[in-house]
Amino acid sequence: MLRSVLGVCVVVQLFAAPSFAADINVGVILSATGPAAAIGNAERNGTAFGPAEIAGKKIIYLFLDEASDSTAAVSALRKLFQESKIDILVGPTTTPGSFAAIDPAVEYKLPMISLAPVNALVAPVDERRRWIFKTTTNDDHEATPLFANMKHSGVKKLALIGFGDSYGDAWSKVSADMCAASGIELVANEKFARTDTTVVGQVLKIIAADPDAVLIAASGAPAALPLLQLREKGFAGQIYGTLGATFGDFRKLTGAQGDGIFVPLSPAVGAASFPDDYPAKRAALEFIQRYEGKFGPASRNIFAGSAYDALILLEQAVPAALKVGEPGTAEFREGLRTAIESLKGVAGSRGVYNYGPNDHTGLDQSALTLGKLEKGEWVAVR
Structure with a gap:
């Protein structure tokens, strides 16, 4: 289904019509078109593995294209919240789009997991950035x-x-x-x-x-x-x-x-060459196996991993959030925000996530090691 959003963004795909309040609506705003489309489409592929149900609640994924444009990102976010009452946002893809989305996310008290890399999106954690998280390294x-x-x-x-x-x-x-x-x-x-x-x-x-x-x-x-x-x-x-x-x-x-x-x-690319005692190795290998099983050999990439990990965080956070509110309510959104901020030791494709009141990056230096291209393969340097 294709239709314009304020003349700026395009609906990429709706997995289902806007849901009843008992379901959890996940907004996903990515660059399906524009200069960042290669990255955005890789991220979208990463969301293909998101859970269909968490703690007995159906998960509805609502996708919109930010067209690699910050104005489109804001328009898409406002549309998703006003029409579908999304409970959380994954994205946007681009740094400008993510910065632009902060204001409406704060206005709606909506937790947002940005897929952009810039640390200034989440640091320092203040009254505005308390709603913003990311799944990328700095x-x-x-x-x-x-x-x-x-x-x-x-x-x-x-x-x-x-x-x-x-x-x-x-x-x-x-x-x-x-x-x-x-x-x-x-x-x-x-x-x-x-x-x-x-x-x-x-x-x-x-x-x-x-x-x-x-x-x-x-x-x-x-x-x-x-x-x-x-x-x-x-x-x-x-x-x-x-x-x-x-x-x-x-x-x-x-x-x-x-x-x-x-x-x-990143382990999302070179996990096989990481030491066996690397904490996220098993999770990264699972991501690579699942991703390449669906999208083909050597298709794994960090951007798909970022989106894949965002939905792992969602799966971990939802049970705690349901204890304080029902989907579609401000209480549930605050519950999700608090639950994500409390996550520790969550292994994903890009490393182990440890969030806190003063850390909304989650990943640290251990998420990256020195790598080298050898005979066409990315491998860790030991």
């Missing part, structure tokens, strides 16, 4: 294993090339901070657009700066472009990537040239 979580390896390997000069948007800007800041803390000189900071077909100009500037290593702050297929052109122009130093490089066609596009790149690795 930039500093990603940077820590990379810069530890740089320092161990004797890197003295680093060049950065990243997206010319908020993603790249965030990595510019974290790289500058980590370089300062590690005694590494940042000798170049180049940007490129996600749609660029060449970065030769930026690569030549980087090579002229004579770095020991290059960090590519980009995701998916676009992250392959700087690596390939760096190698084409003769750069022989170490190359690092961000978590986003483990998504999409990066491996396919780089081929053997990609082997050796270091990345922060």
Whole structure:
């Protein structure tokens, strides 16, 4: 069923018509279209494994497209709450959409599990952010294993090339901070657009700066472009990537040239190579088995894992929330918020979640380890 939402977003799919109050309505706002569609559709795939029933209550999933647009995200949220009285929101996909959704979520006293990575969405936990949670790691979580390896390997000069948007800007800041803390000189900071077909100009500037290593702050297929052109122009130093490089066609596009790149690795992608005593290994392997069983070999990815984990949190929180209110009521929504905030030791595809009154990120540094591309596979570096 397709219809417009205030001329901005599109209904992607309704699993069922708006439910009776006894059922639990879960709003899911993702980028099915627009620049972030590849991520949003992976997240939507991750929701395919959500429970149909929890504690005797039917779960109704209501999907809307935010179209990678913050205005659409707000319109979608208002529609879902006003027409279907959703009890919780999963999403939005994008950072701008998630920031924009905070105001209506607070207005409706609606718990929201964002799938965007920026820590400022949930920290510090104040009267507004008490309603917002996320299932993603922070930039500093990603940077820590990379810069530890740089320092161990004797890197003295680093060049950065990243997206010319908020993603790249965030990595510019974290790289500058980590370089300062590690005694590494940042000798170049180049940007490129996600749609660029060449970065030769930026690569030549980087090579002229004579770095020991290059960090590519980009995701998916676009992250392959700087690596390939760096190698084409003769750069022989170490190359690092961000978590986003483990998504999409990066491996396919780089081929053997990609082997050796270091990345922060999530168990949602490389669980098989994690130590057997890793607390989330079993849960991550289960996610990979279920996901690839439905969507095909090598289809696993961090974005699907984020959405998959959000529904694990929901399943854990609902029984406690039902003790204080019925679905469709303010008491139930507050009960869900309190229950999620109290969750400890919940193993998911991306790590073990431990929330608290002052921590709505849930994941910590243990959710990522140093990874490497070896013979086309992402593996943990031991």
